[in-house]
Amino acid sequence: MASPLRLSVLDLIPVRSGQSSAQAMSASVALARLADRLGYERYWFAEHHNMPAVASTTPPVLIASVAAQTDRIRVGSGGVMLPNHAPLVVAEQFAALEALAPGRIDLGIGRAPGSDPVITQLLRITGPTADVDRFPDHIGDILALLHPGGAALRMTSGNEYTVHATPSAGGVPTLWLLGSSDYSAQLAAQLGLPYVFAYHFSGDGIERALELYRTGYQPSEQHPTPQTFLTLNASVAPTEDEALSRALPQMRAMARMRTGRPLTALESVDASASAPTDTAVTGLVEAMRRRWVIGSPDAAADAIRDLSTRYGVDEVMISPISGSREDEPFDSTPGREQTLELMAGALLTDSASSRELSASRP
Template sequence: MTSPAQHALPALSVLDLVPVRSDQTTGDAVNATLALARVADDLGYTRYWLAEHHNMPAVAATNPPLLIAMVAGATSRIRVGSGGVMLPNHSPLVVAEQFALLEAAYPDRIDLGIGRAPGTDQLTRYALRQGAGGEDPVAEFPRYVDDIGVLMSPEGAAMAFQGREHPLKATPKAASTAPVWLLGSSDYSARLAASRGLPYVFAHHFSGQGTAEALELYRSTYRPSERFPEPRTFLTVNACVAQTEEEARRLVRPQVLQMLAIVTGGTLTPQALVEEAEKVELDAGQQRIADGMMNRWVIGDAATAGTRIADLAAQFGVDEVMVHPVAGSYVGTPADSTPAREETLRLLAS
C-alpha cells in the first residue's frame, strides 16, 4: 500500500483574487498580480485564473477579462482564465465576445471558468445589470452556458428576429475556442457540467465541505462530449508556504481576518499587513472559526505543504491542484509586490 508521503505532487495552478493591502492602491495590487503571474509562468505552473468579486475593499479582481488580457500579455506559456466569470452579472453575448477575442489573441492559452452565483451584494448586482428586470439570470444559467458555447464556436448561432433569421457570432472568424469550465460550491454545477460534457471545479478552497460528494456526482453522471470524452476536474486550496511553519502561520493571519469578517458579517477593510493583523485579538468563538478554516488550508514549510497537497490530490482523485496563495505582507514591503505569495509558489514548485 502506498503511504501518504509517497503520493506524487500533482500539476499546480494558481487562483488569484488580486488582494489589496492597507498600504496599496489598486494599481499597486494589479502590478503585484502581474509579478506573481510571471513567477508562476517561469516556474511551470499549468494555469493562472482570476476571480470576479465586486465592491470589496480588499479585492481588485472586478473584471476577469481585463485582468486575463493583462496577465496573458505579461506571460509567455501559462494558460490564463477566469475563476470565474459570475454569469448572472453579465450578458452571455458580452462574455462570449470577450473570451472569443482573448482566445484569438492568445490561442490555446485561455480558459473560461463560469460560476452561477452573483458573487456580490444586491446593490452591486443591480448596478451591474442596470436594474434589468425580466428573466431571472440565475434560473436561466443552463441556457446562458449553452448560448456562450454556441456563440464562441466558428459556426456561431442563427437567431430569429423581426421575422427573419440572422447570424450571430462572438467573433468574425474563430480559429479556436476557449474551453468552458463550470465552477461551483454545491452539486448544482456538478450536475450541469456532467450533463453538458464540460470540465468542472468544486470550490474546495472556499467551503472545504462536500467536495468528495460533488466530484463523485460529476464523475458518475458524466456524459462524454466531443471535446471532453472523459470527466475533467481539479482541486482548489488556500495555501501559505514559508521556510518554517511558524513563519507561514504569521503570514496567513491577514487572510484569516479577512475570511473571518466575511463569514461573521464583520466590517470589510483592505487586507491588513502582518504586523497590523497580529495586534487584532480574537475572542474564543472567533478563534474556533479561524482554527476551523486554517485546518482546511495548506499552511507550513515546503515539505509539509507538498505532502498535504499530494495527499489532497490522491484523496479526491485529481491530477491538478489550483493554489490560492494567501500569504500576507510585512510592513515595508514594496507596494507593487507580494514577496510571500511569490515564495509560496516557489517553495511548492521546488
C-alpha cells in the first residue's frame, strides 16, 4: 500500500506594495499556525537578503517565533545559506532551537548566496568567499558540533579541545541538504543525509539528481535509508481563473528578476491584472504557469499527486505564492491561507491521522 502523501510549507514571507515587514511577518506567523491546525508536516523559512518583496532574512529568528506559537508542526530552514555563516554559529542557533522545541526542528542547509554579489560580500566580510569550496567540510563540522558528544579540535600543542553547540544536548535537529543540482544530491548521498530538490526554483535536472541521490546513498546511523521530497510553487482557489490571478503578482516579480529589471515589493492582484503588456515578461509568465501548480483544488491535487508519483516522493513542500487584493488587510494573507486550506481539504482528508503520522516522524 502506498504511503499517504504528506504536505509541508515553504515560506519566503512575501511583502506586497504598501505592507511593512512587521505586517508581512505577522501574516506569516498566522499562516504557520493555520498549517499547524490543518495537519501539514513542516513549515520552513527561506533565507534571502536585500529583496523588497521578501522578508525572510533570518530563519532562526522566525523559527523561534513560530515554534513558540504552534503545537505539533516541525519548523525549520529552507534553508540556511551556509557560506554566509560560521558553522559554529549555525550549530549553536539550531541546537538552542531544538532545546526550545524538542523534536520539532529541521536544519535545511544550502550553499547558494541567497542574494546579489554585493550583499554576498557584506555577509561574508569576515571571511573569504572561497569558503564556499569548503561546504562539505562545514556540513561535517555542524554535524559534529550538534552531536551530544560535541566535536574535538586538535590544537598545535597536540592537546584536544572539545566544542559543544549546547552544553548538554538532549536531542539534535534533523539536518537536510537543499539544492537543485547534481552536486548537492551527490553530497547528501555521500553523507547519508535527507535531501530536498528545489523544484520551486528550477525543475531542470530533477530526475538525474534524485537518481544520483538514491543510487549513491551511503546509509548513516540517523538515516539508514534515503529520504527526499521536492518543493513547488502553488496557487489554489475555487476556480482556475482566481488561482491564476492570485499567482500573477509573484510570476511577474520572478519575470522581472530574471530579465534584470529593478526589484520592487509585490504588486497587488489588481495591479498585476491591469499592468501593460510586456512581451518578455509574458513569455516567462507562461513558462512558469506550465511548471507551477495553479488551479482549482481537484486539479491542483491531481498535479501534486502526479509529481509525487513521477519522482517517487511521499512528501511535497508547497510555497503558497497567492497574492493579495488591494482591499485585503496587510496583516493577513487570505490568498495563501486559501491555498493551504484547499490543499489540505483535497490531500489531507484525515487531519487526525496526519497529526499522528507527523508526530512519529523524525
